Amino acid sequence: MEYRDKSILVVDDERAIREVVSDYLEDIGCRPDKAADGVEALEKIVNGSYDAVIMDLNMPGMTGLDVLDKVVLRFPEMPIIVFSGVGVLDRAVEAIRKGAWDFISKPITSFSVLDLTLNRAFERSRLLRENRIYREHLEDEVRKKTEQVLEMSRSLITTQKEIILRLGDVVETRSHETAYHVHRVSEYAYLLSILCGINEKDAADIKIASAMHDVGKIGTPDGILNKPGKLTGDEFEIIKQHTVTGYTIFRTSELPVLKLAAEIALNHHEQWCGAGYPNAISGESIPLAARITALADVFDAVTHARIYKSAWKIEDACNFITGQSQVMFDPALVDLFMKNFSMFREIHDRLPD
Ligand SMILES: [Fe+2]
Numbered sequence: 133m134e135y136r137d138k139s140i141l142v143v144d145d146e147r148a149i150r151e152v153v154s155d156y157l158e159d160i161g162c163r164p165d166k167a168a169d170g171v172e173a174l175e176k177i178v179n180g181s182y183d184a185v186i187m188d189l190n191m192p193g194m195t196g197l198d199v200l201d202k203v204v205l206r207f208p209e210m211p212i213i214v215f216s217g218v219g220v221l222d223r224a225v226e227a228i229r230k231g232a233w234d235f236i237s238k239p240i241t242s243f244s245v246l247d248l249t250l251n252r253a254f255e256r257s258r259l260l261r262e263n264r265i266y267r268e269h270l271e272d273e274v275r276k277k278t279e280q281v282l283e284m285s286r287s288l289i290t291t292q293k294e295i296i297l298r299l300g301d302v303v304e305t306r307s308h309e310t311a312y313h314v315h316r317v318s319e320y321a322y323l324l325s326i327l328c329g330i331n332e333k334d335a336a337d338i339k340i341a342s343a344m345h346d347v348g349k350i351g352t353p354d355g356i357l358n359k360p361g362k363l364t365g366d367e368f369e370i371i372k373q374h375t376v377t378g379y380t381i382f383r384t385s386e387l388p389v390l391k392l393a394a395e396i397a398l399n400h401h402e403q404w405c406g407a408g409y410p411n412a413i414s415g416e417s418i419p420l421a422a423r424i425t426a427l428a429d430v431f432d433a434v435t436h437a438r439i440y441k442s443a444w445k446i447e448d449a450c451n452f453i454t455g456q457s458q459v460m461f462d463p464a465l466v467d468l469f470m471k472n473f474s475m476f477r478e479i480h481d482r483l484p485d
């Protein structure tokens with residue numbers, strides 16, 4: 133029989149039944165244990181590890197139903213079989229409802245019923261266990277695969293960011309702008325986005341996309357890009373083209389972050405008052421990400437030396453930014469920038485040239 137060598141607790145307040153049933157179980161190779169009442173049974177079940185419990189329902193003090201209440205949820209895989217007296221089938225039904233697996237009528241006239249019931253219970257127990265193991269294994273596999281996919285997408289995003297930042301670097305290097313300009317603009321733009329209430333994911337996109345605001349400068353001739361003196365009107369017209377060139381580079385991309393980069397590249401020289409380029413749009417018709425980048429870009433440009441100028445003092449830069457509220461910049465952004473200036477200052481100090 134399948135259930136040989138199983139440890140089975142026999143619970144009955146009638147000594148004779150306890151003895152007969154456990155003797156029989158011992159005879160067929162099981163390891164029976166005995167409990168004389170509900171309290172003893174509960175203690176043994178909680179502290180032991182039985183393969184099954186056979187339990188009388190009608191016991192003084194703690195009844196079989198009470199024990200069921202306490203153990204069914206804790207040991208869902210342990211078969212509990214109850215004895216029910218003749219004519220009290222409703223108690224057996226209640227026990228099944230409470231989580232007992234099966235019932236055997238008393239008096240026990242033949243052990244073959246007990247055998248059959250135990251066999252059925254152990255078969256079901258085995259299936260339950262296998263099912264659980266399979267489910268756990270499956271959950272484990274799903275968890276592992278999810279982690280792998282996440283890891284892949286994380287590394288893809290890191291790679292993307294790295295390439296994009298490098299691309300920004302290339303342009304800045306070519307135009308001899310300061311080493312960390314792109315990084316600082318990104319950081320300022322991200323911080324300003326968060327302060328605006330933009331969600332973390334979109335702010336992270338702005339952080340990456342803003343790094344490419346000047347990518348269109350790869351189309352600007354060296355002579356103009358690196359001219360130390362003042363630009364002529366024609367030369368300035370050529371410089372202005374970097375906005376449209378940047379836009380053209382990214383415009384057709386399917387990646388949202390590159391679409392955003394296109395938008396920023398096109399609009400980062402637009403001004404709130406409408407005096408900017410290339411389209412001289414104004415106010416909120418300028419995309420927010422571009423308004424954010426414009427402020428970040430100018431603040432960084434004035435606080436660091438360029439080929440044609442030296443760095444301004446922080447106070448002068450702040451006065452300039454404040455003075456350009458509603459002129460170059462979105463007044464709401466200038467407000468946020470000034471109110472939280474210590475945080476921008478921290479980035480400024482952390483990433484020197
Ligand atoms: Fe620019």
Ligand SMILES: [Fe+2]
Pocket residue numbers: 313317345346429
């Ligand atoms: Fe810039």
